[in-house]
Every structure is written in structure tokens, then in C-alpha cells.
Amino acid sequence: MTAPCPHVPQDLQSQRKPWPADGCAECIAAGHRDWVHLRFCQSCGQVGCCNDSPGKHATSHAHQSEHPLVRSYEPDENWWYCYVDEIVFQVDDAPAAPSHN
Numbered sequence: 001m002t003a004p005c006p007h008v009p010q011d012l013q014s015q016r017k018p019w020p021a022d023g024c025a026e027c028i029a030a031g032h033r034d035w036v037h038l039r040f041c042q043s044c045g046q047v048g049c050c051n052d053s054p055g056k057h058a059t060s061h062a063h064q065s066e067h068p069l070v071r072s073y074e075p076d077e078n079w080w081y082c083y084v085d086e087i088v089f090q091v092d093d094a095p096a097a098p099s100h101n
């Protein structure tokens, strides 16, 4: 595999994370569930809401934690995004994408 950017781990199978929540962790902690779409941090596994959501927690998490990679957490979406390189890409041999229902 040719990595789309330096932040993609070499061994993706070892990067499988437990799925901690079926929604944005920070929205749930704040007592609401008003996200639009969800993103899934590939560094620590935290689920956060997208930039169309009021909280924009996926982006704030990436910046605060310096975790560069997220994956879509949506059914039937298989893209990744790197906040450092600002590129969207797909990883053919990545483990099957998790998604909430």
C-alpha cells in the first residue's frame, strides 16, 4: 500500500479500536445529541461530530489532541481525512469501517 500521507499507520489491522460510543462523546457528555454526521478519531478512537454539527467536536478534538486522522463513522462512507495534510482519501485494505446505526 502506498500511504496517502505520513499519518496513516503502516499496519492498519493493528489499529482496530473498540467503538466507544454510538454518538459524539462530547455532545453526549453535554447532554444533547444534535450532531449531523460523525467522525471517528484514528489515534484514540473518540467519536466526534462533523463541521455541519453545532459542536464541531471532531475538528476541535483533532486540534486539541493533535490527532491528525479521522474516518467517517457513517454507514456506507469509507473516507478518511487528515487534518494536517488536509486531504480526503480512501484506504483499500483498511479494516471494515465501523458505523453507528
Ligand SMILES: [Zn+2]
Binding pocket: 005, 006, 007, 008, 068, 082, 083, 084, 085
Ligand atoms: Zn497526514
Ligand SMILES: [Zn+2]
Binding pocket: 024, 025, 026, 027, 035, 048, 049, 053, 055, 056, 057, 058
Ligand atoms: Zn459533538
Ligand SMILES: [Zn+2]
Binding pocket: 041, 042, 043, 044, 045, 046, 061, 065, 067
Ligand atoms: Zn483522538
